[in-house]
Amino acid sequence: MARCLYNSTIREFLQLSPEALLGRFVNNYHGAALTTTNEAWANEIHIMQEVLQPWMDEDGQVIFEYDIPRLGKRIDVVLLLRGLIFCLEFKVGERDMLQSNIEQVLDYALDLKNFHLLSQNRIIVPILVPTRFRTSSSEFIPSVYDDSIYNPLVTGANGLQKLITDVLAHAGAIAPDPSLGADWIISPYSPTPTIIEAAKKLYESHSVEDITRHEADKVSTDRTIAYILNVIKTSREKGEKSICFVTGVPGAGKTLVGLDVAVKQSYQNGDKLVEDEGAVYLSGNGPLVAVLTEALAIDNQKKCKARGEKKNMSDSRREVGKFIQMIHRYRDNMLAKIKNPVENGELEIDPQKAMKLAKSGYGEVEHVAIFDEAQRSWTHKRLADYLKRGGTYGNKLKVPNFPYSEAAFLIWSLDQREDWATIVCLVGGGQEINTGEAGISEWIKALNEKFTHWQIYISDKLTEAEYAEGRVNELLADNNKVTFSPELHLGVSLRSFRAENLSAFVHSLLSFNPDASTWYNTIKERYPIVLTRDMTKARAWLRKNTRGSQRSGVLVSKAAARFKPLAVDILDQGDENAVHWFLEDKNDIRSSNFLEDAATEIQVQGLELDYTCVLWDADLRCENGQWRYYNFNGRTAWREEAGKTEGSLERRKYMLNAYRVLLTRARIGMVICVPEGNPNKTIGGFPEDATRLPEFYNGTYEYLKSIGLEEI
Structure with missing residues (x-):
């Protein structure tokens, strides 16, 4: 059930009562299904039980809510019948055929064709079913993609049975075909060469340096990429498993290095694809993945249009998705293969849930996985708690007693390959910002205790205090598989000193180091950092300095609470909101440039703007030369942490790291706004707003001013 809500033979499906089937759906859905969802399932069950009557004695399969491996998309119903794959998208109660719904069901068919191994050589038939639609498609033609996919068909519920019958006749599928059976459900994720070639062209057509906004010296990044590719080459030749830890200050090009390795590993000989040696760039940062994907896709659209070519945006996004993916989907795809429940604290593959391939075994198709922001991988407790309840939203797999941290599980996943594998961990120092983020020590612990056969290549900068609390040498003291190398640290050249010096300044500021003033004086001429207590002045400064296509935006910590009096709102959660905030132009009110919606550290980590305003709220206060931490109760008062x-102690570390992230997001300059608070009193002599007292902010303002920050 891990890959779908329900599946069975057609005969079994028809023998069960609608009530029993609905009960199974609800039981397998690990979340609180809405009433409308239950009603939709009940309608789909009723329709399909009527539609499938003519084929009750054939070797067909019916699958509800099928998760396409690693793509985060679910198909309402898949019907495997006489060697054909029918993708059915239901719109229960609707009368009209909408173009967006047509594109949705075609996308499902294309995703199966491009990424689903057992669908790649099959005829796929996408059908949209607005249940109250009064007519049915009668013309059967190939889609414009010319790859055994039918042009999407449309029918109401009453015409679905006849439409399936007519398609079978048109395709010459006149006899039962048992070759397409239950194994289809556990098909591996496997991109076709076509989609890989398209992804490469799309990637190479764009200046990725502009998207990732890195400022690293190209010589430095090229040297790091070359070192990683050599580790991969050595691992392949020796049949070894290896892991690289790459460090770099904010803006030093870690994302660029990860994307370059993902592409160059697949194309080691110029334009010739190297079969079965691919790589994937994985990130747990939803906004980052969404913004990178959309930026690449938009740019590709513009270039195609300029050449007079027609191309759907969904095709461009699909091609980007070959190289850039969410780490949670990779993880969930591996979870779907294990024996559940877990016994004796050890993970085992369940041969009934996974297909074993010649080289990758039960592992994923890629030999190389690049994990961005590896310091944010989850602790054992957080992952175990998450899987115990079946995730935080519906249709997630429940795994009680899960024994591994996320880092250990990801190493285990690559370890399932029977030949060789390499993991590349991109590590940001001091940037764990969520409860349950383990930092780099969890990776080292897993390598020391569970994966002692893995070769470890590690940046010599990983020994510094911002990584694993400075305990890396201690943690690796007894591991004889370790190689330290300066090539795995992304140094920054003098001509792009900003990233390195800004990081040093922010580190000194947050740690009350006396050299903060020195660092500030070093960078202020070429990288202005100014101070104000007035958001109107902060906005005016940003608008004055932001020119042409440059971007500016307001940033706050997620613990910030009293920003509404300053006419600031928080950017709503959802990756699509981050896409609009980062990518829309200055005429769109959703753009960061409007300076109305503020993004949090969660939404901006890994991404940057040209100019920023960091709005410093009362969650982090400087009092008597130390930081004090506060959470707002949502109503009347702050409570000290x-x-x-x-x-x-962990929560305080995350709150401090949040400001570390916010203060390193600007490429060219920033303004820090520490509000004055509300000093007014009521007639009775009480504070007008006890949640914004001036003393909550004054200490922070005075500290920043003492460093020498210029006030505007």
Whole structure:
């Protein structure tokens, strides 16, 4: 059930009552299904039980809510019948045929064709079913893609049975075909050469340096890429498993290095694809993946239009998706292969849930996985709690007693390959910003305890305090598989000093190091950092300095609470909102340039703007030369986070790291706004707003001013 909500032979499906089937759906859906969802399932069950009557004795399969491997998309119903694959998208209660719905069902068919191994040489028939639609398609033609996919068909519920019958006759599928059976459900994710070639062309057509906004010296990034590719080559020749840890200050080009390795590993001989040696760039940062994907796709659209070529945006996004993916989907695809429940604290592959291939075994198709922001991988407790309840939203796999941290599980996943594998971890120092993010020590612990046969290549900068609390040498002292190399640190040249010096300044500022003033004086002429207590002045400064296509935006920590009096709103959650915020032009109110919606550290980590305003709220306060941490209760008061427990200490670290992220997002300059608060009193002599007292902010303002920040 891991890859779908329900599947069975057609006969079994028809023998069960609608009530029993709906009960199975609800039981397998690990979440609180809405009433409308239950009603939609009930309608789909009723329709399909009537439609499939003519084929009840054939070797067909019916599958509800099928998760396409690693793509995060679910098909309402898949019907495997006489060697054909029918993709059915239901719009229960609708009368009209909408173009967006047509594109949705065609996308499902294309995703299966391009990424689903057992669908690649099959005829695929996408059908849209607005249940109250009064007519049915009668013309059967190939889609414009010319790859055994039918042009999308449309029918109401009443015409679905006849439409399937007519398609079978048109395709010459007149006899039962048992070759397409239950194994289809556990088909591996496997991109076709066509989609890989398209992805490469799309990637190479864009200046990725502009998207990732890195400022690293090209010589430095090329040297790091070459070192990683050599580790991969050595691992392949020796049949070894290896892992590289790459460090770099914000803006030093870690994302660029990851994307370059993903592409160059697949194309080691110029334009010739190297079969079965691909790589994938994985990130747990949803906004980053969404923004990179959309930026590449938009640019590709513009270039195609300029050449007079027609291309759907969904095709461009699909091609980008070959190289750039969410790490959670990779993880979930591997989880779907394990024996569940887990016994004796050890993970085992269930041969009934996974297909074993010659070289990759039960692992994924790629030999190389690049994990961006590896320091943000989840602790064992957070991942185990998450899987125990079946995720935070519906149709997620429940795995009680899960024994591994996310880092250990990702190493285990690559370890399933029977030949060789390499993991590349891109590590940001001091940037764990969420409860349950393990930092780099969890990776080292997994390598020391569970994967002692893996070769470890590690940046010599990973020994510094921002990584694993400076304990890397101690943690690796007894591991004889370790090689330290300066090539795995992304240094920054003098002509692009901004990233390196800004990072040093922010580190000194947050740690109350006396050299903060020195660092500020070093960078202020070429990288202005100014201070204000007035958001109107902050906005005016940003608008004055932001020119041409440059971007500016307001940033706040996720713990910030009292920003509405300053006419600031928080950017809504959802990756699509981050896409609009980062990519829309200055005429669109959703753009960051409007300076109305502020993004949090969650939405901007890994991405940058040209100019930023960091709005410093009362969650982090400077008092008597130290930071004090506060959370707002949502109504009337701030509560100090001052406990001595491990959890409280961890939360304070994340709150400080949030400001580390916010203060390193600007490429050219920033303004820091520390509000004045509300000093007014009521007639009775009480504070007008006890949640914004001036003393909440004054200490921070005075500290920043003491460093020498110029006030505007």
